[in-house]
Amino acid sequence: MAKIWVYGETAPDSTGFKTTLEILTRARALGGDVSAVALGPGSTEAAKAFGEHGAATVYASDDAVYGEYIAGPAAHALTTLISEHTPDIILFPMTYDARDVAARVSAKTNSTVLSNAVDVLDEQTGQTAIFGGAQIVKVALEGTGPKLVLIRPKSFEAEPSGGTANVVPVNIEIPDAAKGAKRTQKHEVEATGPNLEEASVIVSGGRGLQQPENFKLLEELAALIPNSAVGATRAVVDAGWVPYAMQIGQTGKTVKPKVYIAVGISGATQHIVGMKSSDRIIAINKDAEAPIFQLADLGVVGDALKVVPKLTEEVKARKG
Amino acid sequence: MNICVCVKQIPDPNNPYELSNGRLRRDVAQNVLDPGDEFGVEAALQLVEAQGGEVTVVSMGPDKAMDAIRRALSMGAHKGVLVTDDALAGADALVTARVLAAAIKHAGFDLVIAGVESTDGYTGTVPGTVAELLGVPQATFAKHLEVKDGTLHVQRQTEKGYDDVECPLPAVVTVTAGVNEPRYPTFKGIMQAKSKPVETLKLSDLGLSADDAKATQTIAEVTPAPPRGAGEKFEDDGSGAAKVADFLKEAKVI
Numbered sequence: 001m002a003k004i005w006v007y008g009e010t011a012p013d014s015t016g017f018k019t020t021l022e023i024l025t026r027a028r029a030l031g032g033d034v035s036a037v038a039l040g041p042g043s044t045e046a047a048k049a050f051g052e053h054g055a056a057t058v059y060a061s062d063d064a065v066y067g068e069y070i071a072g073p074a075a076h077a078l079t080t081l082i083s084e085h086t087p088d089i090i091l092f093p094m095t096y097d098a099r100d101v102a103a104r105v106s107a108k109t110n111s112t113v114l115s116n117a118v119d120v121l122d123e124q125t126g127q128t129a130i131f132g133g134a135q136i137v138k139v140a141l142e143g144t145g146p147k148l149v150l151i152r153p154k155s156f157e158a159e160p161s162g163g164t165a166n167v168v169p170v171n172i173e174i175p176d177a178a179k180g181a182k183r184t185q186k187h188e189v190e191a192t193g194p195n196l197e198e199a200s201v202i203v204s205g206g207r208g209l210q211q212p213e214n215f216k217l218l219e220e221l222a223a224l225i226p227n228s229a230v231g232a233t234r235a236v237v238d239a240g241w242v243p244y245a246m247q248i249g250q251t252g253k254t255v256k257p258k259v260y261i262a263v264g265i266s267g268a269t270q271h272i273v274g275m276k277s278s279d280r281i282i283a284i285n286k287d288a289e290a291p292i293f294q295l296a297d298l299g300v301v302g303d304a305l306k307v308v309p310k311l312t313e314e315v316k317a318r319k320g
Numbered sequence: 321m322n323i324c325v326c327v328k329q330i331p332d333p334n335n336p337y338e339l340s341n342g343r344l345r346r347d348v349a350q351n352v353l354d355p356g357d358e359f360g361v362e363a364a365l366q367l368v369e370a371q372g373g374e375v376t377v378v379s380m381g382p383d384k385a386m387d388a389i390r391r392a393l394s395m396g397a398h399k400g401v402l403v404t405d406d407a408l409a410g411a412d413a414l415v416t417a418r419v420l421a422a423a424i425k426h427a428g429f430d431l432v433i434a435g436v437e438s439t440d441g442y443t444g445t446v447p448g449t450v451a452e453l454l455g456v457p458q459a460t461f462a463k464h465l466e467v468k469d470g471t472l473h474v475q476r477q478t479e480k481g482y483d484d485v486e487c488p489l490p491a492v493v494t495v496t497a498g499v500n501e502p503r504y505p506t507f508k509g510i511m512q513a514k515s516k517p518v519e520t521l522k523l524s525d526l527g528l529s530a531d532d533a534k535a536t537q538t539i540a541e542v543t544p545a546p547p548r549g550a551g552e553k554f555e556d557d558g559s560g561a562a563k564v565a566d567f568l569k570e571a572k573v574i
Contacts, residue, residue: 104449108452140537
């Protein structure tokens, strides 16, 4: 039976934690011997949820060192566990931290690493999507070390199995050489309103809004729609119009709302991978040839700055 | 301070891509220096302008990847290393990292700068694997960086904001788009780039074997994703907003 491991992220409100539960659900369905690895503060607590989602064993350590230094300690510990237990494949959530860990482990164990996977079919086959999801690529994973696969958030639904994991404490000495890049302080922006990942409707803006001030048109519309949030493309985040927390796409959040309203968004691959699984997509864009229209259930070829204020009025009217 | 910047030549992301056997056709495409790498080059130039030292651009690719190196040189980088070898066709992330790490070691470095991920493959693991192979720490997703008293200080992007990160040198740092405003090459810069030194190396020049260049993943199959049902698209004649509102009502979200 294949030994399938899942590298878990443990902060309960993080995308990484939710993605871990999704991946465990998938790993369970593959029918192997499923274990999880949880490193850093909160791991013993997270191990319960990992067990409920399919991990028979969780190798866990609450040691603060794993949170304090980037990648080094976790890569060292994971490599030690790999040499003891020889898993066939290790699935990681595609997050900042897990990606860094997988990258280092790849060098340590000579393992092939597949990024941006949307599925794993067995212990030597991963699946990715390219061109914003237009093509599905099946990738055969080879070589001697355990196969490392980074899986995008929301690739599967998380479903508890009701199981309980056997928690095996990890006590691995971390050498000083693995303690390099140190976190000295965290800065968190206080979020307001429903977060993008939970919202039922997302109103999202891109370059077509022309000026940062025009984002308030989207906020006015969103204010009328229950459980909605405002998102943005990388282009406007990079330009400093709105904070990074609003970014949807490859290097931002992955969302799956009931309705996604893309305003002045052309539909670059970078953006599409983060929103293409939305139930319904509405696009408003001046350029009739914009790739976003290929995804849209409803496409309005028109000036966003004219259509959106009118839409706000129309929504108001329908709410009575 | 000597800085190596990893760069990649990619098909222009503003043009549609073509595939052959599941791989990007790099032969037909208009190729450019990955726009994400320009932030890395700019970050390196700012550091050496403030503190002295040299910027070496390091790349792996076919002969014509030289154009991407020249572009970085025309921005102001001092020299280049291009590793090009037929055995590298189809290289995966691990192979790429092995080659870049060997080339960086060959060039010498206090700091390695790379983009967070390439704009064609979005793999994003190469810099971390390079760091491990070089035996140095990695400070990733930097939206701000500076070097003070031989220590690298980074603001590392996180899901909810950013972390302050301190890292001893030598190290690998990856920079996000938006970390700076990359300069345009000047005419003088373009002329000077033509005579700046670029080493072209084969695997054997770096002590690497054909085994080191063997990819451990292969494309088994490429299939079109199930298409989304064709939607309705129309020119706005003033009634667009009403149609969208009807759509929202029908979707029961208002």
